[in-house]
Amino acid sequence: MKESFVLKETLESEPSTIYQAWLDGELHSQMTGGEAHCSNKIGGSFSAWDGYITGKNIELVEDKKIVQTWRTTEFEEEDEDSILNIELTRTSNGATEITLTHTNIPEGQTQYEQGWIDHYFSPMRDFFNGEQE
16 A cells, blocks of 8 residues: 655745746755756756655646645655645745645655655745745
């Protein structure tokens, strides 16, 4: 059975700023601390965390939603890509709530949930909550 999970994080930044950073290689590298090469086009390929993560953009709704195929070097060759769905919602106090839904993960690879917290949300909090200035 495939693994899946949903995570939420609120960042003190505009949805447009987070959307742009996710799809821009230089900004993505800055917000996570790992080298990234990104595309802001549907069908465009990306890599993150020094090539550990690769995938393609399959749906982009500017400043609101990013859907990507996603796999790591830990996936077996025969494993299907997992699917990453990122939704950006402006909160009433001007922050952005990120809802990250990760599905179709190969069975037994449950480490990715903590990986998102440690290697994305934690450095993103530092980056977007004022330390990039």
